[in-house]
Amino acid sequence: MVDFTLSSQQTALRNSARAFAQDVLLTAPSMYNDQPDQRSRFEATLPIYQQAVKAGLIKGQVPAPLGGTSTSIVDAAIVVEEFFAKEPSAAITILGTGLGLMPLILAGTPKQHEKFLTPFLGDEGEPIAAFVHSEPGGTANWLEKGAPGLNTTAYEQHGEWIINGEKLWTTNSSGWDQRGADLQCVVCRQSSPGSPQDLTSDPASQILILLVTREDVTKNDHSAYQILSDPELAGFKSAIGPHSRFTNFRVPASQLLCRPGEGxxxxxxxxxxxxxxxxxxxxxxxxxxxxxxxxxxxxxxxxxxxxxxxxxxxxxxxxxxxxxxxxxxxxxxxxxxxxxxxxxxxxxxxxxxxxxxxxxxxxxxxxxxxxxxxxxxxxxxxxxxxxxxxxxxxxxxxxxxxxxxxxxxxxxxxxxxxxxxxxxxxxx
Incomplete structure (x- = not known):
């Protein structure tokens, strides 16, 4: 029988989310309203994000079997509603990390889970994640046979994957200092740079996903990862969806999350x-x-x-x-x-x-x-x-x-x- 009654745990979760939204999220506009641009407004919300980490709202987006505290995605909807009823813009940054972690949660190996999820399971700092898929030319038709497909490419060489291409509208991907999120799940097409997609093949057969960390950004040349711009948005005034570029960006082969054809x-x-x-x-x-x-x-x-x-x-x-x-x-x-x-x-x-x-x-x-x-x-x-x-x-x-x-x-x-x-x- 259908039952929409919240459990005692869900009621407690709703009350906790409502209190955080009222006491913390609602203070965000006073932090970012006077800032001159999208980047400044985003960075101004860092104290809000830090409080979210401390309150367990980041590890709350990771399933309990993987070390987080999430037991149901219905619970996630309860939290999302409470947040958006008060301050959607700052909430997008918090929830964007959950989206950024989702490919890893779904497809990661036990070793990858242990290594890359651990920074998001604590209650200190400001670990942030991003799902990096959309591109400047649009991705609505990215899997259409005969189309150019994804322009962000990756190929394997000497135990590394090398990424080239540009991404846009990828929430949180720049991190707090424009040197990358703590974790980016980057969707690529298997190809050497500049090589067109095989128009006779199934585009899905070439799609892979790589895990990119801030440590990877540091190890690469400074020009290998660049933030080109931060588009001003009509809504969600403090969210960030930067235009970024990868140029011969190297990632260890062990950070292949999804092989070509699985992404x-x-x-x-x-x-x-x-x-x-x-x-x-x-x-x-x-x-x-x-x-x-x-x-x-x-x-x-x-x-x-x-x-x-x-x-x-x-x-x-x-x-x-x-x-x-x-x-x-x-x-x-x-x-x-x-x-x-x-x-x-x-x-x-x-x-x-x-x-x-x-x-x-x-x-x-x-x-x-x-x-x-x-x-x-x-x-x-x-x-x-x-x-x-x-x-x-x-x-x-x-x-x-x-x-x-x-x-x-x-x-x-x-x-x-x-x-x-x-x-x-x-x-x-």
């Missing part, structure tokens, strides 16, 4: 798990919009005789937002529970995760706009939360695989397969 599947699993968590981000933003609107509409008369919540048109907007929040939360929890427990195979689980990502993030900007319509012109003022919520909400359908360019097309392919069972992810 594409891990990329899909990484983005599959993250898809539903982005849905939870949408839940948090919609929740914040509803709560702020509810308070305003119960207190403000807008020059009339009664609080505006007593006008049907205003109440209807509140109802629409509330139903979006509840529906999005249930779909997100269902998707994440399905990834952990089933039913169905991986494709069935991926389908529901894609639905959660697409639907929840498409609803988030609409919910904020409904909130602004209910409040009226006052919602446009900077001392109200709505413009900030809208700036963050409009990013959600675009990142972590854009809903139009990537996620809906993934879902389309699933629907088109012979033997597709529409409800396999719901019923055994």
């Amino acid at each position: 594409a599947a891990i990329v899909e699993q990484t983005f599959g798990s993250s898809a539903a968590l982005v849905g939870a981000m949408g839940v948090g933003i919609m929740r914040a919009a509803f709560e702020a609107t509810l308070v305003f509409c119960k207190e403000d008369k807008r020059g009339g005789t009664v609080p505006i919540i007593q006008h049907q048109s205003v109440s209807d907007k509140l109802m629409d937002i509330k139903m979006k929040v509840e529906s999005a939360r249930m779909l997100t929890w269902k998707a994440l529970s399905g990834i952990e427990k089933g039913p169905g195979n991986w494709e069935n689980k991926l389908e529901t995760a894609l639905e959660a990502k697409i639907w929840c993030t498409d609803q988030a900007p609409k919910a904020v706009m409904d909130a602004m319509a209910a409040v009226g012109m006052k919602s446009y003022a900077k001392d109200m939360p709505f413009s900030r919520l809208l700036e963050d909400a409009i990013c959600l359908p675009l990142f972590d695989g854009g809903n139009i360019g990537v996620r809906r097309r993934q879902l389309e392919k699933i629907f088109q397969r012979d033997g597709y069972e529409p409800w396999a992810s719901t019923y055994i």
Whole structure:
């Protein structure tokens, strides 16, 4: 039987996440708002990140069997919602490390787990990780046969892999000092630099993933790893998604995470798990919009005789937002529970995760706009939360695989397969 009641442990987790969001994350804007650019705003949040490490929020994204404290990815959705209801921008940096570690968690050997996860299992410092996949030319069609494919290449020589190419929109990848995150999981195409992709082959057969550490950056020539720019973002004002370049960058052969032909599947699993968590981000933003609107509409008369919540048109907007929040939360929890427990195979689980990502993030900007319509012109003022919520909400359908360019097309392919069972992810 379906049960959405939180366990005592989950209730405690929610209370802890809510307290951290209220007491720590909410202080982030006062640290970064006056900074002149994206890089400065990101670096200004370092004390927030250090407190997150101390609070166990980094090792909380690593499964307990691997030394962390995570016991369920549904629990992760609970944390994400609480964070995004208060301060999405600083939260992205914390959660970006979890995404950065995911390929290692999924595909690492016991020896790689022990070596590369250990820095993220303590409660001191500021260890940060990144999943390094996207490129300046776009990656929506990276596995299309006959296309150029990934431009970041790697080839093996004398016990090392040598990386060449550029990456962009890779959250956290520069680290705090532009000399690299503590761990980058870098997705590459097996090839010597400048060699075009074989247009007759399956692009997935050439995809590999390498583990790159700050120590590797130090050992290479200074020019081998460069941050070219830090794009200014419309939302998530303190997050960082740098444009970076690898030039004859050398990595020990032991740091091959996925052999050629194995990397594409891990990329899909990484983005599959993250898809539903982005849905939870949408839940948090919609929740914040509803709560702020509810308070305003119960207190403000807008020059009339009664609080505006007593006008049907205003109440209807509140109802629409509330139903979006509840529906999005249930779909997100269902998707994440399905990834952990089933039913169905991986494709069935991926389908529901894609639905959660697409639907929840498409609803988030609409919910904020409904909130602004209910409040009226006052919602446009900077001392109200709505413009900030809208700036963050409009990013959600675009990142972590854009809903139009990537996620809906993934879902389309699933629907088109012979033997597709529409409800396999719901019923055994």
